Amino acid sequence: EAGVTQFPSHSVIEKGQTVTLRCDPISGHDNLYWYRRVMGKEIKFLLHFVKESKQDESGMPNNRFLAERTGGTYSTLKVQPAELEDSGVYFCASSHRTGFVDEQYFGPGTRLTVT
Amino acid sequence: QQPVQSPQAVILREGEDAVINCSSSKALYSVHWYRQKHGEAPIFLMILLKGGEQKGHDKISASFNEKKQQSSLYLTASQLSYSGTYFCGTLDLTGNQFYFGTGTSLTVIP
Incomplete structure (x- = not known):
């Protein structure tokens, strides 16, 4: 079974540019999460999709970040325009929740560097 | 909202034991534990559910006091492979609300 995949693995952009990150969850997983880890610090929650709906987007830092999940399959996270503080590793995770058991499988992450 | 972990960092010699704590200000249904090695996902x-569960496999176990x-x-009896950041x-x-803790960096040295 294929795991969670993310693309690209690494992106270097200049301040003010736009970047779009993609996440393909494990097939059949309705739950999809985006997280960000900055400078080796804690993993910060960004948002949670259930199928194509945003269940919780309380972690999105500001309106420069836009996440979508087309048809409840893959998801994209767009940063426009990018700022220096957006640098970090963006992880996507998916799960098939059974009640309150939510074992999340993580993708390898996208390392974003804004210069 | 974000759970607080302690200690922030710990260095162990192979074979020593360690305890990592996770504390939340909110009532919880479940606690999940993850390990992240540098540069990896x-x-x-394991997951621990409401009800005061304890779980373990091999030499890694956990408890949950709801x-x-x-x-x-x-x-217990830490191995070099245990090194990483635990969340x-x-x-x-x-x-509806899932949050990761602040993380604990664990380094096991020979």
Whole structure:
């Protein structure tokens, strides 16, 4: 079974540019999460999709970040325009929740560097 | 909202034991534990559910005290492969809010 995949693995952009990150969850997983880890610090929650709906987007830092999940399959996270503080590793995770058991499988992450 | 972990960092020699604590200010339904090695994705270790559960496999076990809203991860007879950053993740009683803890960096040296 294929795991969670993310693309690209690494992106270097200049301040003010736009970047779009993609996440393909494990097939059949309705739950999809985006997280960000900055400078080796804690993993910060960004948002949670259930199928194509945003269940919780309380972690999105500001309106420069836009996440979508087309048809409840893959998801994209767009940063426009990018700022220096957006640098970090963006992880996507998916799960098939059974009640309150939510074992999340993580993708390898996208390392974003804004210069 | 974010659970607080302690200690922030710990260095062990092979064979020593460690305890990592996770404390939340909210009532919890479940606690999840993950380990992340440098440059890799977090890997799921275990889930503990409401009801004061204890779990373990091999030399890694955990407990969950729902009344205190705390969980502890126990690593016994540590191995070099245990090195990494450990995160707890908590799910509240609504089942809608999942947050990772502040993380604990664990380094095992020979």
